[in-house]
Amino acid sequence: MTNNSKLQEIERKAFISYHGDGILDICIGSALLVMAFFIWLLPEFWFFVIGGLIGWISLYTGAKKLITAPRLGYVEFSSVRRRRIQNIMIAGVLMLVVFNILGVLAIINPIIGIFIFESAFTILIVGIIGAFVLALIGTMLNIRRFYSYSVVFLGVAVVTFFIPLILLLPLIVVSIVMLVYGLFLLYQFVQMYPKEARGEVTGA
Numbered sequence: 001m002t003n004n005s006k007l008q009e010i011e012r013k014a015f016i017s018y019h020g021d022g023i024l025d026i027c028i029g030s031a032l033l034v035m036a037f038f039i040w041l042l043p044e045f046w047f048f049v050i051g052g053l054i055g056w057i058s059l060y061t062g063a064k065k066l067i068t069a070p071r072l073g074y075v076e077f078s079s080v081r082r083r084r085i086q087n088i089m090i091a092g093v094l095m096l097v098v099f100n101i102l103g104v105l106a107i108i109n110p111i112i113g114i115f116i117f118e119s120a121f122t123i124l125i126v127g128i129i130g131a132f133v134l135a136l137i138g139t140m141l142n143i144r145r146f147y148s149y150s151v152v153f154l155g156v157a158v159v160t161f162f163i164p165l166i167l168l169l170p171l172i173v174v175s176i177v178m179l180v181y182g183l184f185l186l187y188q189f190v191q192m193y194p195k196e197a198r199g200e201v202t203g204a
Helices: 003-018 023-041 043-072 079-108 110-117 122-141 145-162 169-192
Strands: none
Touching: 003 043, 023 043, 023 169, 043 169, 122 145, 122 169, 145 169
């Protein structure tokens, strides 16, 4: 194995460890749960919540600085891996813009709103899109547990399509699963890495 390959493998393991604290899971799970309850209580303003999810980025950044950095140090990864993270953020912002536009159209023209959000296949469409996004996050960040979240989301959406229970059930279930598992990972992480000051770690 060449030195470059060894450095890339070291960086990959460091990246996985850096995201092994469950903070990303907790942030996304809590954001989805809040969105689900908001849609349930104030469905006509659901798109404002999606736009507000950008605020969770600050929560994630703050938690990483408070919990992860003192235990693993401030990690600087390669430009390739940083671009992957940037691409995910750009894609997320674009999706938020699209959802906001759809929400505005739904308010302006109720017929369009019914067609987009209340058709028989809406739950399947949401399930496929949500599963794809979660799987994409898992692929881009090399976090395999997001594949499991993707399967859970799509599976519950399919069940809800054939056995109508609660239309928000896929969102609620996957958010609770992410929250619970994220908290479990966070507990493990804190136990495994005692808090102490460390130097800066530079990636390949």
